[in-house]
Amino acid sequence: ETGVTQSPTHLIKTRGQQVTLRCSSQSGHNTVSWYQQALGQGPQFIFQYYREEENGRGNFPPRFSGLQFPNYSSELNVNALELDDSALYLCASSSSLAGGPDEQYFGPGTRLTVT
Amino acid sequence: KQEVTQIPAALSVPEGENLVLNCSFTDSAIYNLQWFRQDPGKGLTSLLLIQSSQREQTSGRLNASLDKSSGRSTLYIAASQPGDSATYLCAVKVSGSNYQLIWGAGTKLIIKP
Numbered sequence: 406e407t408g409v410t411q412s413p414t415h416l417i418k419t420r421g422q423q424v425t426l427r428c429s430s431q432s433g434h435n436t437v438s439w440y441q442q443a444l445g446q447g448p449q450f451i452f453q454y455y456r457e458e459e460n461g462r463g464n465f466p467p468r469f470s471g472l473q474f475p476n477y478s479s480e481l482n483v484n485a486l487e488l489d490d491s492a493l494y495l496c497a498s499s500s501s502l503a504g505g506p507d508e509q510y511f512g513p514g515t516r517l518t519v520t
Numbered sequence: 521k522q523e524v525t526q527i528p529a530a531l532s533v534p535e536g537e538n539l540v541l542n543c544s545f546t547d548s549a550i551y552n553l554q555w556f557r558q559d560p561g562k563g564l565t566s567l568l569l570i571q572s573s574q575r576e577q578t579s580g581r582l583n584a585s586l587d588k589s590s591g592r593s594t595l596y597i598a599a600s601q602p603g604d605s606a607t608y609l610c611a612v613k614v615s616g617s618n619y620q621l622i623w624g625a626g627t628k629l630i631i632k633p
Contacts, residue, residue, distance in 0.1 A: 411563075438620065447524070447609055447623030448564075461620060495563060497621075508554070509621065513563040 409512035430498030437479040440495040526624035541595040543610035
């Protein structure tokens with residue numbers, strides 16, 4: 406059984422550019438959540454996808470968008486990058502019935518630096 | 521609005537000591553509480569998950585307790601080792617449309633050899 410994987414590991418972008426981060430969920434998991442973790446802080450919830458539909462969103466602007474695919478892998482897209490978007494982006498997968506509160510398993514994260 | 525606080529922000533103790541990390545939350549309506557470990561620049565490793573109906577969970581040298589009525593959880597680490605050095609975060613899963621995790625800022629733990 407493979408765990409949650411994320412790509413790329415590190416990424417450097419310029420302000421104003423767009424970025425796509427990818428996440429492969431753990432086998433059998435149908436729910437993916439994305440979090441942003443700034444340096445020295447706890448993660449902040451961005452959004453969650455359940456069976457290819459957005460199932461909730463945190464306090465992030467519309468330039469943060471996502472997708473979930475039929476195999477339950479997911480993408481996080483960020484448009485018009487700002488310096489404050491520099492952070493560790495974490496993906497977590499879980500096996501939920503109707504999006505219920507099952508344990509989340511985290512990937513290693515993607516470190517995004519915006520210059 | 522649920523808020524999670526972890527005190528202290530940093531802790532340095534000699535190897536071999538037993539220690540307690542604290543986590544408090546403002547809304548007792550939670551589904552569960554998890555403790556995670558994070559090594560520098562790395563992702564999160566789940567240590568213990570306590571369901572709302574449980575009082576504690578144990579794994580090896582780790583013991584986590586949950587008191588929903590007072591909005592508190594503690595992580596007890598016995599016989600600390602230098603390899604325990606990391607940031608420890610607690611997160612609560614709240615009811616709602618998406619069961620998102622609400623996180624504390626973490627306690628950075630340093631175990632001195």
